[in-house]
Amino acid sequence: ISLLASCSVLSNWTSSQTSHANFSTKDISLLDHTSLMEQFNSTDVYDKIEEAYKMIPSRSNGRTNARSPLSFLDLFVVKYTAGDFDELNMHRDGSLISFTLPLSEEHEGGGTTFECLQDDGDDHDRVLVHGVNTDWGEVKNGTVHARAGTLVVHSGKMMHGGGKVTKNNRYVLVGFLHVESKDEDMFRLCKRLARFDAPEKRGYSAEDLLP
Numbered sequence: 001i002s003l004l005a006s007c008s009v010l011s012n013w014t015s016s017q018t019s020h021a022n023f024s025t026k027d028i029s030l031l032d033h034t035s036l037m038e039q040f041n042s043t044d045v046y047d048k049i050e051e052a053y054k055m056i057p058s059r060s061n062g063r064t065n066a067r068s069p070l071s072f073l074d075l076f077v078v079k080y081t082a083g084d085f086d087e088l089n090m091h092r093d094g095s096l097i098s099f100t101l102p103l104s105e106e107h108e109g110g111g112t113t114f115e116c117l118q119d120d121g122d123d124h125d126r127v128l129v130h131g132v133n134t135d136w137g138e139v140k141n142g143t144v145h146a147r148a149g150t151l152v153v154h155s156g157k158m159m160h161g162g163g164k165v166t167k168n169n170r171y172v173l174v175g176f177l178h179v180e181s182k183d184e185d186m187f188r189l190c191k192r193l194a195r196f197d198a199p200e201k202r203g204y205s206a207e208d209l210l211p
């Protein structure tokens with residue numbers, strides 16, 4: 001994955017508190033780096049998200065057409081290192097839709113952990129996995145271990161976290177997507193996904209999570 005090569009050249013990984021309120025991670029924002037953004041735009045991630053959501057955001061003019069119900073709140077690469085920043089606590093994102101796209105495979109441990117998968121026996125239909133082929137990865141004990149290049153799309157409102165990396169580095173591209181509230185189909189879908197967070201268990205409804 002060439003994005004990784006480009007990111008690792010950049011040394012300004014920040015221990016940011018911005019993307020992850022209250023969490024300390026090492027990440028680098030693509031939105032701050034035009035060349036990384038250009039590379040990202042030349043990948044088929046948008047196509048895969050469209051596929052995942054069976055919808056077609058307008059993609060003319062550098063894919064930032066105002067008519068698209070999707071836009072980026074943030075897009076960044078997180079670097080986990082065994083024994084250092086090795087995991088990310090369970091949390092919800094500020095976004096309705098999020099995705100992770102692993103850029104590396106040399107690590108042990110890691111993966112994206114979902115509470116709803118732990119509760120419900122690894123039924124990974126609850127997150128949308130879009131691998132390049134059937135060998136996309138696996139779900140184990142509620143943790144999605146996707147291979148590099150496999151897109152994992154999920155509701156930002158599902159409790160999730162980054163699994164502990166026990167060896168080497170793990171690099172993962174993370175996107176937070178804003179959903180236009182005027183887009184009713186998209187909104188309905190987001191509610192459906194948010195429900196997978198088993199909110200009834202917590203005493204609130206999926207709708208309470210939505211703006």
Ligand SMILES: O=C(O)CCC(=O)C(=O)O
Binds near residue numbers: 078160
């Ligand atoms: O490392 C992962 O797979 C999850 C990252 C994540 O949830 C986040 O950056 O918000």
Ligand SMILES: [Fe+2]
Binds near residue numbers: 092093098160161
């Ligand atoms: Fe997250």
